[in-house]
Structures are given as structure tokens and as C-alpha cells.
Amino acid sequence: MTAWIKHLSLRRVRAMGIATLALVLLGWCAMLTACASLPAEVERPVSVARTDVDHTRLAALAAEAVPADASRRSGLRLLPAGDQAFEARIALAHAAERSIDVQYYQIADDASGREFLAALCEAAGRGVRVRVLVDDLQAAGQDALLAGFAARPNVELRLFNPLPVREGSVGGRVLFSAHEFSRINRRMHNKLFIADSSFAIIGGRNIGDDYFGRSGPVNFIDMDVLSAGPVVHELAAVFDAYWNSRHAYPIEALASPTATPATGRRNFDDHVRAAGATGRRPVTARDPLDQSSVGDQLAAGHVALHPAAVRVLADPPRKIDEDTAAQADGPVMEGQLALMQAAHSDVLIASPYFVPGRRTLDVLQRATGEQVRVSLITNSLATTDEPLAHFGYARYRTALLDMGVALYELMPDDGDAHEAADGPRGSLGRLHAKLAVVDGRWLSIGSMNMDRRSAHSNTEMGLVVDSAELAGQVASLLQRDHQAQSYQVRSLGAGNRLQWVSQGGAQEIVHQAEPSLTWGTRLRLSLLSRLIDEEFL
Structure with missing residues (x-):
């Protein structure tokens, strides 16, 4: 036990x-x-990305936005603002004519989640084929909602790696599914949206209010990228591999069959209307990069994208089958470490949860030993939503500082609402973006955190982009909006003592103890860390 x-x-x-x-x-x-189990016989009709999209408007706009040259470059633009990132998904759903493919770790049962599903229903009503794949862990209590959504014509929904217990909270379902813990510990953490096999959105955001600046004083600071061109076909192939995996269960095989499809559809419609999720919300005219919204650009008939060579990194769905204890780093972590190892001048990392382990430390040690400047932006204890993961990171702070890594921990805001890269936010912005900029030329963006869980247990996906322009935009946003609003952690050398330094106008404010760390918090995290292996942080 x-x-x-x-x-x-x-x-x-x-x-x-x-x-x-x-x-x-x-x-x-x-x-x-009383051990629950999954159904043994499940029908999973195989389907693949639509290719009959050449005459769609989105295909024409994608072709116009991406130069046709021999280098097979794709077109991309960053989506730093939360409101515009949500609007981009809704606008693409409204414009789709043939297909929408969606893959997320979480689609929350909140205003954003319901509005998102309502937009997909509207598209399905026009004859668009809609495929939705969502990880089952955070779908606690959503079986009826999702089954009602999937009861629509042209809509299919599958849950990835489901827990055998269907009722109760996330914690309760995990507790009473513990007889299959080695399997349910592995989650699909991917985030992907594809419209008409022509435009794709990939990045760190799930679907929920706190990812789009809609949850009052607490929002995630995140980043997505819109893409068109050859990269979309590669991303579509990744989606198909997951969709047709034996770990993807149609919702009909899991949800209680008490309601008819017609009843499920009515219940879904009532749920969405009651949440007021059918109206369009206002979107800022220009984002922090002075870009107009994707919806406005689609309406104008031109989507502005930056041409770049792109490499897709994706863990295979079979990662769920492998023994975590014996598993090497997945392909996404391998690609990230290889990118950092190839650095010549500088590496800038943004990761909300940073538990590096020996291999990542070795890569950073070699980089700093070769005079590469390495900077890390992560959450402070005050801004993290995962204090135990922060405690795991804290074990490495002295070693990172000793090898020359510059550490920045995001501070809580001063309480006044203001405009930042992720849109308007108030008293607490939590870093959730997963980014790396190397040598001012290479950009890594996707779903992977720099921790052992992402490396070994979760499936992840991301892009490595060769673009000085996009890399420069990300570096500028990180340094202007986040690094400047962070504690810089410094080592005092003797006794491994640390300082947290912030700017108060022209004056430095020096904290001799970690901000927000009380003795009670320290004791609780210390005790829990003895029970939980670092592989699971």
C-alpha cells in the first residue's frame, strides 16, 4: 500500500x-x-483527415498565405493574447466547410468550453465532419454533456485512455481506479485544432476560461501558434494516429445509455443556452504584436503569416503502453534537448513546471560550460497552481545557479488589472506557456513542460520553428512582460542561501527568504515530496 x-x-x-x-x-x-473495468469490445471506425478540401475558402486562404516555393516552408503567426486565441478557434470553426479535428487534454465545462462545443455543433449542422478527442482525466462528470454533444449528426467524440470509474470528482475517480494506476497515470497532454486540413492551432492552451483571460483575477499566461502549409498535413497525421488508437474510446461506449440521442441533444442545447455561451464576446482590435484578430483577417480575405521551415515533434500514442520506470525520454523531450544542446549563444526557456532531472541538467551544464547564456522563466510559489511541482523544482535551484543559469520566477501582480501578452489580467497571472528560444533563431512551442512527467508519462506535441522573426517576437514578449515582472533568484554561495530580487521602481527589493513560503507550507510540501517520486511531479 x-x-x-x-x-x-x-x-x-x-x-x-x-x-x-x-x-x-x-x-x-x-x-x-469493487474494481470497475472498461468495456472489452469497442467499435472504433477508422477515419482519416479529409483531403477533399481544395475548393474550400480556408484552403484558398491558406494557399494565398503560404509562398509556393521549393523549400516547403509553412506559414505561422503567434497567438499571445488569450481573447484572440479563443476567437481564432471560433472563427475557424465558423469558416470550416469540410472538417474540424480537435485534440485536447481538457475541454472544461465552463463558458469557454460550452461556447467552443456550441461552435462545433453549429459547424456540424452545416455538414462539417467534427472529430473531437479529449483526455479523460479532466472530463470528470462530463459524460452526459459530451454524449449529448456527440449525439449530433456529423459529430464524433472519443475519450483517450479513460478511467474505468465514470462518476465522481477527478480525485475520486483516480482513487477508485487505482487498480489500473500504471495505465491511468499516463495522460494525453496534446493540444491541437485543425480546420479543413488547412489551418491548425497548436500550443499550450486547453479549452477553458482561465486559458483565455476569462476567469477573473486568475488566468494562465500562455501561447499558441496558427499555422498553414505542409506542417498542417503532418499535424493531421498525428491526430489520425491518436484518433484511431486503441486507447481512444467513443463516448457512446462509456457513457450511461439511459438517455436517447434526441434527449441528449436537447439536454446539451439547454446546458449551453443556460450558460449564455452562444453570443460572441468582444475581442481586442490588436494584440501585443500589433496583429489584428484571425477572425477579422478571415473576413478580409487575407491571413498574414510568416514563412518558416517547421519540424513537428510528437510522442506516439503507444507511449501510453510503455513502462514508465524503464522508458527513455519521449520524442518531444528528445527534440527539445537536442535543440538546446545545439545552441551557440543563448537559450531562453519558459516552463510553468520545471523539474529537470539529471539529463536536462547535463545538457544545460554543457551549454553554460561553452559560454551559452541560459535563462529560465518559471512560476514562483505565489503564482504556481502546482506547489508540489514547484517544490520539486526548488531542489535544483542551487545547482542551476552554480552552473550559470539565470533564474526568474514570476511574481504575482500588484492587484491592478492591466494589459499583458495574454490579454487583460488582474491580480494573479500564472505562467502556462511552454516555450524555448535558441540563438535568436529557433523557436520551440507546444504542450510539453520541462519535467519528468512530460518526458516519460504524458504524450506531448510541439513545433520547432526556424524563424528569427518569430523567435524574436517570443523573446521580446517573455523579457518585456514576464522576465521584468519576475523575481531574479540569486545565490549567496555560503550555505546554499538564496535571494529573491525584484524591482521597486529604480530600487532593488531583496527578499532573504522565498516569498510566500511559510513554515506550514514548507512542512506540508516536504512531507508530501517524501511520498511522491520525482517522476510524477
């Missing part, structure tokens, strides 16, 4: 903390006697 408790940790689920560990003791006997 002790070994099992040690591994009771999933991204987000690890936040259950002491309360969940107490529930383990109460539920252990029940789990041994």
Missing part, C-alpha cells in the same frame, strides 16, 4: 494533497472488492 500511495500523483490530481491521501485509507477496502 505504501508503494501505491507513493505514486498517487497526476498533473492536477497531485493538488489533492493530504485530503486525498486520507481518503485512500477509507477507500482501500472498497477498491479491492
